[in-house]
Structure formats: structure tokens, C-alpha cells
Amino acid sequence: MLPFxxxxxxxxxxxxxxxxxxxxxxxxIAVGGLLLTLGLLFRSWGHPHSYYNQMVLIDNFSIxxxxxxxxTTILILLLSVYYFEGVREHIAENYAxxxxxxxxxxxxxxxxxxxxxxxxxxxxxxxxxxxxxxxKFSLRSNEASFKYFLQGAFSSAILLMGIALVYxxxxxxxxxxxxNQVANGFGVRPGILYIGLILMxxxxxxxxxxxxxxxxxxxxxxxxxxxxxLFMATVVKTAGFAAFYRFFQIMVPVGHVWQDILWVLIxxxxxxxxxxxxxxxxxxxxxxxxxxxxxxxxxxxxxxxxKLSPDSILFYACAYSFASITIxxxxxxxxxxxQSIGTVDSxxxxxxxxxFLAAAMAISLLSLAGIPITAGFFAKYYIxxxxxxxxxxxxxxxxxxxxxxxxYYYFRIIVAMYFKEGDTEKLELTxxxxxxIFITTLITLILGIFPGLLMDIF
Amino acid sequence: MLTLILxxxxxxxxxxxxxxxNPDLVKKxxxxxxxxxxxFTFLVLVAFIKKTGNLDFNHVWIPAIGVDFHIGIDGLxxxxxxxxxxLSPFIYLSGLNKEQPRANILYALMLFMQAAMLGVFTAxxxxxxxxxxxxxxxxxxxxxxxxxxxxxxIITLKFFIYTLLGSLLMLIAFIxxxxxxxxxxxxxxxxxxxxxxPETQSVLFWFIFLAFAIKMPIFPLHTWQPETYTTAPSQxxxxxxxxxxxxxxxxxxxxxxxVLPLGxxxxxxxxxxxxxxxxxxxxxxxxxxxxxxTLVAYSSIxxxxxxxxxxxxxxxxxxxxxxxxxxxxxINIVALFYIIELIERRLNTREISQLGGIRNKAxxxxxxxxxxxxxxxxxxxTNGFVGxxxxxTGIIHQGIWYAVFAALTMVMGAVYMLYAYxxxxxxxxxxxxxxxxDIKGVELAVLLPLAALVIVLGVYPQPILDLTSSVMGxxxxxxx
Numbered sequence: 001m002l003p004f005x006x007x008x009x010x011x012x013x014x015x016x017x018x019x020x021x022x023x024x025x026x027x028x029i030a031v032g033g034l035l036l037t038l039g040l041l042f043r044s045w046g047h048p049h050s051y052y053n054q055m056v057l058i059d060n061f062s063i064x065x066x067x068x069x070x071x072t073t074i075l076i077l078l079l080s081v082y083y084f085e086g087v088r089e090h091i092a093e094n095y096a097x098x099x100x101x102x103x104x105x106x107x108x109x110x111x112x113x114x115x116x117x118x119x120x121x122x123x124x125x126x127x128x129x130x131x132x133x134x135x136k137f138s139l140r141s142n143e144a145s146f147k148y149f150l151q152g153a154f155s156s157a158i159l160l161m162g163i164a165l166v167y168x169x170x171x172x173x174x175x176x177x178x179x180n181q182v183a184n185g186f187g188v189r190p191g192i193l194y195i196g197l198i199l200m201x202x203x204x205x206x207x208x209x210x211x212x213x214x215x216x217x218x219x220x221x222x223x224x225x226x227x228x229x230l231f232m233a234t235v236v237k238t239a240g241f242a243a244f245y246r247f248f249q250i251m252v253p254v255g256h257v258w259q260d261i262l263w264v265l266i267x268x269x270x271x272x273x274x275x276x277x278x279x280x281x282x283x284x285x286x287x288x289x290x291x292x293x294x295x296x297x298x299x300x301x302x303x304x305x306x307k308l309s310p311d312s313i314l315f316y317a318c319a320y321s322f323a324s325i326t327i328x329x330x331x332x333x334x335x336x337x338x339q340s341i342g343t344v345d346s347x348x349x350x351x352x353x354x355x356f357l358a359a360a361m362a363i364s365l366l367s368l369a370g371i372p373i374t375a376g377f378f379a380k381y382y383i384x385x386x387x388x389x390x391x392x393x394x395x396x397x398x399x400x401x402x403x404x405x406x407x408y409y410y411f412r413i414i415v416a417m418y419f420k421e422g423d424t425e426k427l428e429l430t431x432x433x434x435x436x437i438f439i440t441t442l443i444t445l446i447l448g449i450f451p452g453l454l455m456d457i458f
Numbered sequence: 459m460l461t462l463i464l465x466x467x468x469x470x471x472x473x474x475x476x477x478x479x480n481p482d483l484v485k486k487x488x489x490x491x492x493x494x495x496x497x498f499t500f501l502v503l504v505a506f507i508k509k510t511g512n513l514d515f516n517h518v519w520i521p522a523i524g525v526d527f528h529i530g531i532d533g534l535x536x537x538x539x540x541x542x543x544x545l546s547p548f549i550y551l552s553g554l555n556k557e558q559p560r561a562n563i564l565y566a567l568m569l570f571m572q573a574a575m576l577g578v579f580t581a582x583x584x585x586x587x588x589x590x591x592x593x594x595x596x597x598x599x600x601x602x603x604x605x606x607x608x609x610x611x612i613i614t615l616k617f618f619i620y621t622l623l624g625s626l627l628m629l630i631a632f633i634x635x636x637x638x639x640x641x642x643x644x645x646x647x648x649x650x651x652x653x654x655x656p657e658t659q660s661v662l663f664w665f666i667f668l669a670f671a672i673k674m675p676i677f678p679l680h681t682w683q684p685e686t687y688t689t690a691p692s693q694x695x696x697x698x699x700x701x702x703x704x705x706x707x708x709x710x711x712x713x714x715x716x717v718l719p720l721g722x723x724x725x726x727x728x729x730x731x732x733x734x735x736x737x738x739x740x741x742x743x744x745x746x747x748x749x750x751x752t753l754v755a756y757s758s759i760x761x762x763x764x765x766x767x768x769x770x771x772x773x774x775x776x777x778x779x780x781x782x783x784x785x786x787x788x789i790n791i792v793a794l795f796y797i798i799e800l801i802e803r804r805l806n807t808r809e810i811s812q813l814g815g816i817r818n819k820a821x822x823x824x825x826x827x828x829x830x831x832x833x834x835x836x837x838x839x840t841n842g843f844v845g846x847x848x849x850x851t852g853i854i855h856q857g858i859w860y861a862v863f864a865a866l867t868m869v870m871g872a873v874y875m876l877y878a879y880x881x882x883x884x885x886x887x888x889x890x891x892x893x894x895x896d897i898k899g900v901e902l903a904v905l906l907p908l909a910a911l912v913i914v915l916g917v918y919p920q921p922i923l924d925l926t927s928s929v930m931g932x933x934x935x936x937x938x
Contacts, residue, residue, distance in 0.1 A: 396633075
């Protein structure tokens, strides 16, 4: 409970710290508070404990996912020092909203009551609606925020209807009780449970951007401020999958209802998103479609529900987050230099004067593509193993084809950096920026050579 | 331990070479260490024959998924290591006297590729094999991208994606095999002990075979090869054709035939048919080529088609022939591509229509070219003959018509190679070729030993055959 309280209070402190007009203290306070939360979380490792009348259960699963979320947020905050250079207003509000979103993440990873799941999703989403529109005078940002809010509200309503039906079928909101009922052969009115599950699946699918519930993603990712896009692509996705897995792991006995549906959604997502990304020139849109395809891969682990699933989701989220931080960070820098919307062409010739940035970008792109000795390769590998363990072989073939299509557009950026003519000068980088990029790239490589470091956690 | 050092020598050299700014120094260091590696290989060879040294290296790598860093040497991998480390010095030597920008990156990439290929040949853990397989692909992608010829971005990307498709399918099959082993193991010996049901083997066969079929390549998965060979820089082409494609043949011998014997016997004739179609198809297209490099690329498809057909013929003698022919083809193709490179350096063209009468200006060059060419055609007393003869003897066992059509490779091979030789070396000299100077110095140093090997191996092949006989014998004991 303490970590939750610290986090909530941290958000409020940040809001008040904004009153002092001293923007330099914000990041230290935020990072300090997050580190404190992390420390408090680790005290509970190995001793699962539930709070609020069994509504929240902090176990190893939630601690692991919360850790990834916090570490990612810390790195994003460090990047934001560069991002908000020269910005005077509303920085504290941005940070406070991110912390509140993180609070929602905590609830989503540790719920043991489906009402808490809903509260978590809402707590996560509402600050995000505001964050997406943080650039008040940008038309795109307003559009992103509005679209996200409208579609998000709709999908939350559908999710809530699903929750209500599950309650109606089982008579309880508590996850343990529901799990018992489902496992012991569900009796009187299975139909209500099934419909409830499908509606909940749709709600989740929206949140993590699975086709065909993904239509908000390219526009919202493109329109939001790049820092917020990064936050959405990493932390929110991690939380979404943690919650997705945590809920559906108790629904394995009725797998025949939702596993086949997931199969189709995954196949559609993997192929559709990669094909759509092929034509993208706008980097943020391209990364949005790539993010949708990664959702497809992570969903394979949810569908397979094998013993390795939580490990593989955790590893994939980690690999994907670190690669994304590098890519978005460098994108921010290049966009700022070029004063443009950031296309693939903006990266032309980057390697000539900025070998460090180009190498970091190349390694992260190779990680997203799933090439060996990067973390992304093992991430995809674990997903395939998870699927094959429970005999889902053909979906891995679809995954392989999708990965191959992905290679094309990721490599196009690498080729642009090393091979095409561009006029990018040697970019000035602050030491903090360089440090963040260096750390994330290093972790991508380390996890690619020693994946055992992050395996077998559960 | 010795095996690990074999892989580390090129890898560490590659890391070191990255930091050398002077291109000549880069090349000299690379060449020197590659000869050191060759000497070390002979040491390992002696240790292997005398059964002394510790050639097996096994270290736990990723316990969570049961992957060990397990490498070792047996007769077959000894041959492949010998092939790699024997040809690499020649490949590096061929880069001397040539302007190569950013030589440190180029040679580092080639050294990394060499290290990865050595890893492929010595890996005894399935996952490790896959990792090395992929790792060898990345350097060559960049070599072609940065130093290649026309349209290289798209050609190298096609090559990369095509090969990656095969590799990933192979990975899925390996993961499946991993789950079938009791207790979960990636060890080759555990895979071989599996004895899966024929239906399972049948499906798995295609997953794994496709990866190797794309690598060799076998018709109809060969479309990436001619363009890639043509557009790659000559050292890249040599690496690709002499060593990398042997990874495909090796893969069949090491990971397909022993692990899925029932699948191989079921689909063997299909594989043979595809290979032989490839032979005929590629030979006819080679005839029509004007670019020397593309011609040799197609000839390579034809020759490897013969090797592949032999692999699935189900006879010991053909397997021996396949192993021998791998070494032979490597030697011959390096020499051929180097010869083409020399012509291109002097005359700035590879077009047959523009060449002619070089023999008048360069008799030594012409003599060496003739020897290598005869080796490619498989004239008796050359190395090519030994390998192909063994292969035909094996293929006939499957059916006379297989051998008849496969033998077309010899006939067609003679046609296009002699045609090319005649057009390029003999005949009227023209204004362009009048400027040709004969080979000397480094060029001789590369070509003479290779030409010598063509003859020596043709006259005295027994040591190589002895090297691989026990491994092939074990393969053959399986119900094939």
C-alpha cells in the first residue's frame, strides 16, 4: 500500500511544486519519488499481500511490471529535461499527470477485483487524454486528444458492460471467486459470462491497440507531443498487457470462447499493421503501426496462456520499451534540429556526423526487428516458445511473416541513416541525453547476449 | 577450448581492426591473423586426427531455456573449418592493391562473418547454431550495402529477408524439437535421439529444409542469388559463394539428415528433383549471360544443385562426394571470382562481349584460368572430377534418369565455361584488352596455390575422404 500512497502524494507534490515557477526542481523530485516507490515495492517481493478488502493484490507479477513501468518513466523523465528545454508553462502539470497515469498502471497490474481493474484503466486513461492534448495550440494535438477521449470513453463503456455481465453471471467482482466458479465448471447461464468476456476483450483490445480496434493509434500517436507518445507506447502498453494477462489467466477453462477470437485478431493485427507501416513516411505514424504489431506479438503470449507467458510478456515489454526510448529520444532531437514533423527522410545521412546517435538508433531498430544479439530477438523468441509450448504453431508462422515485413521498414531507416545523403550537422547533445541513450542501448545489447538476466522471474 | 580459440581469432581481430585508420595496415593485419588462424587450424587438425586435444567446449549460456554454448569438432566440421580458414586468407589477400574506402569496417565485417560461419560449423547446440546462422547474415548485408554495385540497397534487402524467412522457419522447427526432447534440450545428440512419428517428421522436414534450400540455393528458391552475387563486392561474393552457401549443405548433413531421417526419405526424391531441375535451368541461363560474374553465379547454382541431389540420394558414396565437393567448389569458386575481379580491375568491365584475346597479353593468367576452369568442368585429374564422380555414382542408385539429367551439369558446364573462356581469353585481341598486363606478385600468390589445389586434390583426394568417412558412415547407418 505504501508505494501506492507515495505515488499519489508524489503527483500532488509535483502539482504544488509547479507553483514555485522553478522548473529545475521538478525532475529531481519526480525521479526521487519514483525511486522511493521502487524501493518500497521491492520490500514486498516474495510476500504477496492484498489490501482494501482483497481488491488489490501486490504479488511478484505486479511488482515486476510496476518496476518496468517505473524504470521506463524515470528514463522518460530524464529525456523530458531535454524535451521541455525552453518551455515555460505547465511542465509540472505534465509530470503530475504522468505520475497519476503511473498510479493507474499500478492498479492495473495488481487488481484482484474487476472493479479495481476498471478504476485502474480509467485512472490510467483520463490523464492520458489530457496529456495527448498538452500542446494546446497545435491542431493535431487537440485532434489526438479528442479522438482518444471519444474512442476511449466508448471502449471503457463497453468494458464496463462486459464487467457488469461477468458480475451478473458469477455474482461477484472478486477475481478469486470468479476463478473458482469458472474452474469448477460453469453452470447455469454461461452465455452471459461469454458475452461479458467478449465485451471485456474488446475493451482491452482497444487499450492495447489490436486490430480492428486500433484506429485511434496512428492519429493519437502522431498528434500527441512526442514525449507523451513515448509514454503511451511504452508504459501504457506494458500496463495494458499486464492487466490483459492478469484477467484472462483465470479464464483458461473457458478458453474455447476467447482463444479462437484472439487468434484471428492476432493474425489480422500482425499482418495488417506491418503492411500498413510499409507505406508510412511520418516517423511517429510508422512507430504507431510498429507499436500495433508489437501488441500483436505480445498478445500471442496471452492467447497461448502457457507457463512461460508472464515471463515472455515481461521480457517483450522490457525489450520494446528500451528500444522505443532510444528511438523516440533520437527522433525528438532530429525533429528539433530539422524543425519538421519528423519523417524517415529526416534521418538521411545521420551517420555521417552523428555516429553515436546513428549506431544507437540502428541497434534499437534491429531490436524492434528481432535480429539476434539484441533484446528484441529474444523477446520474439520467447513469444514463439510460449506459443509452441501449447501447440499454437501456425500463429508463429504468421508472426515470422510479420517480422519479415517489419524488417523492411526498420531497415529502410537504417539505410537512410548510413547510406542516403543528408545535411544533418553534428548535433549538440546534453550529457544527460547521451547518458539515457547510452543506457538504453546498452541494456538492449546486454539483454540480447544474456537474456537469462530477465528470465524465470515468476 | 581449441575450438573456441578458432572462433575467437577472427572475432577479436575484427574488433581490433575496427580501430585501425590506415587501410593498408588493416589489410595486412587481417591477412597476417588469418594465416595464424590457418596455422592454428592445422594444429586442430592434427589434434583431431590423433584424438588428443580438447576440442569440445561446453558452457551453460541461458539456463532458463536450456541453451548451452556447446561447440565441438568431428570429421565433417573439421572439413568445414578447414574450408573456411583455408579460403579466408585468400579472400583477404584478394583485397590488396585495391582502393577500398573505410577498409577497417569492411575487413572487420568480413572477420565477424568468418567467426560466425566457424560458429555455424562447430555448434552442437541447436539454438547456438541458429544464433550463429543469423549472425553470419548481418555482416554480409552491410558489406553489400556499403561496398556493392548497382541497385545494392534493394538487392541486399531482398537477400536478407529471403534468408531470414528460411532461418525463422528453421527456428520454429527447432523450438518444436526442443519441446519434444525429454527435459527440454537443444543438444544435437538429443535431437537425433528423438525418433518422431513419420507425419511429424514430414512437416518438420519442410520447415528446416526450406532454410537450407534458400541458402544453397535450390530451385525455385534461388532468385535472390544471381543478383546478390553480381552486385556484391568481389570479396563479399567470394565469402558468399565459397563458404556461406556451404552452410546450407552442412546444415542438411548435420541437422536435417540425422534428425529427420524418415522425413528425408519421404521427401528425398522431391528434393533431388528440384535440385536437378535447378541444375538444368541454371546451366541454360548461364549460357546466355554476358556478365561474367552472373555467369559464374548461375554455374554455382548448377554445381550446388548436384551436391544437393547427392545429399538426398541415400548412399554413402554420394554423401562422401557431397562433402568433398563442398571443399572443391569453394576452392574453385574463389579462384574464379578472383580471376573475374582481376579482369574487372584492369579493364573496368565484366562483359564477355567486350573482351577477347587476353591470352596474347597474359599467358600466365590464361594458364591459371584454364586450370581452374577445367576444375569447374570436372575434367578427370582435377578436383571437380572426384567430387562429381562420387556424386553421380550415388545418384544413379536412386534411378538412372536422375543421374542422366544430373550429368547434364557436366555437359552444360563444359559448354558455358569453355564458351566464356574462348570468348574472353582466346580469339582476337581488341583495343580494350590490349592494355591487359599479366599477373604478378600478390595475384600470383593467390592464384597459384588455388590452381595447385585443383590438381593436387584431383590426383590425391584420399586424405579428405578419410576425414569425413566416419561421420558420413554414421549418417548412413540411419534408415534412409
